[in-house]
Amino acid sequence: MKTSGNTILITGGGTGIGRGLAEAFAANGNTVIVAGRKRSTLDAVVAANPGITAIELDVADPASIATVVPALLRDFPGLDAVIHNAGMAKVEHIVDGKVADAEATIATNVLGPIRLTAALLPHLLAQPSATIVTVTSGLAFVPLAASPTYSASKAALHSYTESLRHQLAGTQIGVLEIAPPYVQTELGGPEQATDPRAMPLADFIAETMAIITGGATSEVIVEQCRPLRDAEAKGQYAATFAGVNAMFG
Numbered sequence: 001m002k003t004s005g006n007t008i009l010i011t012g013g014g015t016g017i018g019r020g021l022a023e024a025f026a027a028n029g030n031t032v033i034v035a036g037r038k039r040s041t042l043d044a045v046v047a048a049n050p051g052i053t054a055i056e057l058d059v060a061d062p063a064s065i066a067t068v069v070p071a072l073l074r075d076f077p078g079l080d081a082v083i084h085n086a087g088m089a090k091v092e093h094i095v096d097g098k099v100a101d102a103e104a105t106i107a108t109n110v111l112g113p114i115r116l117t118a119a120l121l122p123h124l125l126a127q128p129s130a131t132i133v134t135v136t137s138g139l140a141f142v143p144l145a146a147s148p149t150y151s152a153s154k155a156a157l158h159s160y161t162e163s164l165r166h167q168l169a170g171t172q173i174g175v176l177e178i179a180p181p182y183v184q185t186e187l188g189g190p191e192q193a194t195d196p197r198a199m200p201l202a203d204f205i206a207e208t209m210a211i212i213t214g215g216a217t218s219e220v221i222v223e224q225c226r227p228l229r230d231a232e233a234k235g236q237y238a239a240t241f242a243g244v245n246a247m248f249g
Contacts, residue, residue, distance in 0.1 A: 011059075014044070082127075094148060134158075181224040199222070
């Protein structure tokens with residue numbers, strides 16, 4: 001992925017990793033559009049970063065995608081990258097038999113990127129070069145049992161990304177996956193933003209951008225996420241699963 005000169009749409013760009021990536025790419029000479037459901041958080045990003053544009057978009061809502069994408073492409077005909085960062089995570093007790101949170105998680109974390117990719121793909125295929133970036137998680141590789149649907153959704157998105165990359169091989173579209181570890185954001189609640197067990201957000205963004213600048217073509221895995229990403233390949237899956245779930249159980 002080029003690190004400058006892109007026009008990039010970043011979903012979930014109002015907070016956390018999305019905002020961090022938006023600010024980093026904007027500082028590097030890219031045109032950045034942040035998208036999200038909450039106008040107030042989007043406005044805060046724009047106010048702090050002149051030059052970034054914000055649009056309201058609910059990736060879980062097919063009607064929102066259908067309405068927003070044509071207007072987006074009209075206003076930004078040079079759009080050549082999308083970062084699928086919008087996501088939600090909930091603690092679930094499966095034995096309760098409640099599925100509302102699970103359904104909302106799948107709609108946001110899996111169907112959202114799939115639908116938005118489908119809507120943008122004809123345009124991206126017409127660009128000289130383009131990049132589709134998915135933001136998965138270390139939990140795609142070793143799940144957190146307390147958040148079963150979140151973990152499963154990220155595993156699904158990882159698998160989708162692998163297939164998308166294969167199907168687009170030979171085109172001018174690159175497909176990149178960013179798999180964060182546990183990072184100091186508010187994804188899992190306000191306490192996560194200051195949890196000393198989590199990787200500081202600024203450190204994660206800096207390492208991620210360094211890996212992308214270094215020419216990553218498939219995965220962006222920071223060192224703190226390596227134990228999760230490599231657990232199965234190294235024959236350490238059972239021990240890693242036990243450790244993750246003992247820490248957060």
